[in-house]
Amino acid sequence: MKSADKIKQFFKNAELSIFSETDEQVFADVLNARQEFRENVPAVPDNLWRIIMKSPLVKLAVATVLVIACVTGVLIFYETSGVAWAIEQSIEAVSQYKAMLVEGLDSDRTWREDGSLELRPFKSWAVANEI
Numbered sequence: 001m002k003s004a005d006k007i008k009q010f011f012k013n014a015e016l017s018i019f020s021e022t023d024e025q026v027f028a029d030v031l032n033a034r035q036e037f038r039e040n041v042p043a044v045p046d047n048l049w050r051i052i053m054k055s056p057l058v059k060l061a062v063a064t065v066l067v068i069a070c071v072t073g074v075l076i077f078y079e080t081s082g083v084a085w086a087i088e089q090s091i092e093a094v095s096q097y098k099a100m101l102v103e104g105l106d107s108d109r110t111w112r113e114d115g116s117l118e119l120r121p122f123k124s125w126a127v128a129n130e131i
Helices: 004-015 021-041 049-053 056-094
Strands: 101-108 121-125
Touching: 021 049
Parallel strands: none
Antiparallel strands: 101 121
């Protein structure tokens, strides 16, 4: 005998009866339980702040993230403000001279056989006109 046949035979041998009054009562109980559940659930869930404040571990994690964000912001501000001062000081220092020498590397965007960019040194002088 196959397992499906065994299951069918089991249900035939079981003494189950169906009563519509019992079904109606069960349905009414389920419907009442659902209504009570809907009435007890708040319409607006807890806001994020309340969720955070319920758990000590989450409090610690949020505090750590805030401290890291503040320290990072201060460090970025501190590091980038020096660049602006350096440019201003460079312009002020160069404005005192009537001539300037610039040295560096130049490229015509030609490539070597090994795939690297061909660079050549250059030197350039500039002299300011008198006003």
